[in-house]
Amino acid sequence: MRNDAGYKNIFSGIADELNNIENIGAVAAYIPKLRDVDPNKFGAHLLTIDKQHFCFGDSSEKFSIQSIAKVLSLAMAFELEEDKLWERVGVEPSGISFNSLLQLEAGKGIPRNPLVNAGALVISDILVSRLKDPKRELIEFIKMASGNTEIAYSPAIAESEKLTGFKNAALINLMKSYGNIKNDIDTVLDFYFNLCSIEMNCKELAEAFLFLSADGVNPLNGNRVTSASKAKRINAIMQLCGFYDEAGEFAFKVGLPGKSGVGGGIIAIHPGVYSVAVWSPKLNSKGNSYRGMKILEYLTTRTESSIF
Amino acid sequence: MRNDAGYKNIFSGIADELNNIENIGAVAAYIPKLRDVDPNKFGAHLLTIDKQHFCFGDSSEKFSIQSIAKVLSLAMAFELEEDKLWERVGVEPSGISFNSLLQLEAGKGIPRNPLVNAGALVISDILVSRLKDPKRELIEFIKMASGNTEIAYSPAIAESEKLTGFKNAALINLMKSYGNIKNDIDTVLDFYFNLCSIEMNCKELAEAFLFLSADGVNPLNGNRVTSASKAKRINAIMQLCGFYDEAGEFAFKVGLPGKSGVGGGIIAIHPGVYSVAVWSPKLNSKGNSYRGMKILEYLTTRTESSIF
């Protein structure tokens, strides 16, 4: 049931499905821009590799994509570093909460994977080393990948993150003590907090990630973002590490590689078929969008298709 | 390149590929039957859902499938318990070595997933509760699933496992202290050690797992082993949890759900396409077959196909 009529039908069922899902959980509250979001917002946008769009609800309203952006910085760093990247960060699931220092200490400063905070900080350090104008070049890369010139950092969010980012400062200092951070800590943190401040709506998010469904090329603009092999590997990392300590649950219930953010967004990839973005601000106890996960489960159950 | 000519070509390249792979690592040595295996054995067998067979090397020689059998006991218990199963065992990757008691203690006696030893012991406890003649009925289930009436336990291996199984005894006693084991400990351990003693060759292994590539039905005999939805979920669990602390590495390099055993066997599933079994006794430092993983990486690289 991968035809367009099918998707259209499924998307028109989301409204009913949402009525059956209580909007429980809590909005991330550690910075004002997240705390003040309307908790009842819900958006979804599915984009097939043959460029069919299906949308629902608040899918054209921008939100803070937060950690979802870590996949894009990983894609850029993987292009630049190739396999040398994996000397400084692992590819294994973390198994515990997303900013724990325990595993980092056990791993002598090598983060478990590039999608936990510590790993994304190492990726940021790599981009700071490699790029002349890191913040500008990253946003250019994302614009190229998505074919969307509107994408931008939110200076207000980046500033708020900086004021409360003591755990990230702990992580980066610990890695620096092990020699796994090469640049000045404040420079890397500034890059990282900007990375996490990017805003997109569901449509933009689905567009920006479509290359991972299409062997590394964005079908919308024909740009090769990464190789087919690297696209597969990024998907594998998302599958294993994209949902903190709930990666298994997401694989079990939804069955697609994906990545969540504390802003309530989730991107999921059906390789060879589509990308889909959902947004619902209330998070479950593991820090993932409660209704977002439910609607993606509805989607793969109704389409009777997952990668498994 | 999923056509039969392709696979034939790829399989005929295995010999050359093996020449490039040093046979490093160590054979599992904690019981005589594993210790005494010829470390240079190598077999591979791929079976497509349209029943095409491709084989190489020692693919018709039986070996101890060990932990690979945990997937089959899970499949049987999942049929019997449905979703109540997940009240007693999780679906998350363990993130540390395969028999650690740490996470079990943190989890108040709930194992992280059904493929670590602790989880397979809980599955064993469930089958002991549910079945009248547990050992016989499990082997009947596997015969039904595989269409192979030759499959049997190895009493010699089961006995050896029992004599050295102190860590498993520690695990089951700890879970019993938390109330997550319902039956007599010795009865459950006897069942578990028999489960791990099953012997198959690569061809039999590929046959026994083909139902997971084919939405729950074994195409060889038409038997429905499990539902399409459960087959997907078992595959998801294998992807996240099938290789101890190397699940990410296997997803990253091979890109298929799979499960390894300390006997040097690995089964991997390409949903909708094939099952493939490999066997090479020497294990890497994480306890997975060194050459087995390499050859599966060769296979998915040459076919340019993985689930990602």
Add this chain to the structure above:
Amino acid sequence: MRNDAGYKNIFSGIADELNNIENIGAVAAYIPKLRDVDPNKFGAHLLTIDKQHFCFGDSSEKFSIQSIAKVLSLAMAFELEEDKLWERVGVEPSGISFNSLLQLEAGKGIPRNPLVNAGALVISDILVSRLKDPKRELIEFIKMASGNTEIAYSPAIAESEKLTGFKNAALINLMKSYGNIKNDIDTVLDFYFNLCSIEMNCKELAEAFLFLSADGVNPLNGNRVTSASKAKRINAIMQLCGFYDEAGEFAFKVGLPGKSGVGGGIIAIHPGVYSVAVWSPKLNSKGNSYRGMKILEYLTTRTESSIF
């Protein structure tokens, strides 16, 4: 204020002091003999090295001394093994709850100290190896040390412990897997559960431990139980490791080496001065007698003396 009039005065103040202490916490409930104890019982007995006795309340009523007995088995094993003992067990505080398997696994089967359950199991294993009739010879040692021929195991308690002792079975199996248990597991567990079943009253307890206040010789009967040097070392171990994750609290508030048991008893040693036993069944959240600790704090505050 170490004169006898002082102690007499202080002991007559216990009644008032108890009125100010709420009897909070919970009686250990995992076996009937502990669960059924009257939670309002309270006894105290102080015995100076010049044989002056001071007592209060239910000090002549027997109770299960539980883990307090671990000090006596340690004293016996230390005599037999000398410093070879410390190749199989450490002398460091555990820092976490008293039966955790985490540290045991990190320590490759070497328990942190002889007073945690794992350590006492290793001590038991040593005594089972060394003695011809271990249970009888241990009780003979305790009778010799205390000069009291009435001391005995409680078969009923030992049997109850055995029926619920799954965590101890987990610990001993884990250590066996590391090679740090030499004898049959059931034999060692039987010895250990008997050790923990010993019953004494406060007077008997103070008498049995007086040798640790008097350089290794019991002043009551002149028997040398251990050397002066070993007595000091056993006291040091009690000071660092006698109260699970509350050793620091006990040193800080009471300032004496001591050991508690889940039966609600505590023994404390003032080297060169006295031994003192208290008993109050309700335990605080760390598993130590709530009122017992409070009254010992009262005692060392009123005497203005501690080892520090």
Add this chain to the structure above:
Amino acid sequence: MRNDAGYKNIFSGIADELNNIENIGAVAAYIPKLRDVDPNKFGAHLLTIDKQHFCFGDSSEKFSIQSIAKVLSLAMAFELEEDKLWERVGVEPSGISFNSLLQLEAGKGIPRNPLVNAGALVISDILVSRLKDPKRELIEFIKMASGNTEIAYSPAIAESEKLTGFKNAALINLMKSYGNIKNDIDTVLDFYFNLCSIEMNCKELAEAFLFLSADGVNPLNGNRVTSASKAKRINAIMQLCGFYDEAGEFAFKVGLPGKSGVGGGIIAIHPGVYSVAVWSPKLNSKGNSYRGMKILEYLTTRTESSIF
């Protein structure tokens, strides 16, 4: 054998004893001022509460007392905060290496005790809050306590510590994320690195700590530094927590409360009798002075006296 002739005799035996002790281990090398110390230096100074001095070797040569100073900052903060102090830091041994973040995370930002780095950072934060001119007032307090106006920070060492102090920066950021640091991080770190930079010789060290042997009053100048009760409690904390993961070993072998520093110094307290300082730069694997611990063991063995 606590008479002066005894100590004199024992001190004259140190030279012979040192000949029997191999000078093994490694000098702390993370900053130049520690790395460049002559590893063969050895000094010892014992000072009785009746003001008798016994010295040996390089006892009048200044060295970096490092973490030993944490006891002095604790004494000052305890005077200012009284028991409110213990809401922000525990009194339990850490059980693992001295700068681990693991336990800090488990403890929600409350350090295990005031002598691990995290705890000393909280104490520093308290002093920064409480004092108008924290660095000057701390050094005034130490001068008052010791009756020595020569004591000073080493700006060179403080600066070096700052340049390599990433683990301490990780610790303080982590505690700040839990709300257990009230002041600006850089201000507290500056205070802390100065605290650790203090230099003394063995004589000065013994003098500065004599108040802990004498119920809180320095017999040399009659100044009350703290109350008798607080002196006992500080001693208890040193006994349980003064030697990182070797506190049990020090209690077992030496039997006195004490504190070590990575500069190779150790202070030990015999309450009511003496204070003793030793210095030997090479550290054992746990970070404590190798020969320092040996000579203190020799001392308490020869005097046949410890607190136990």
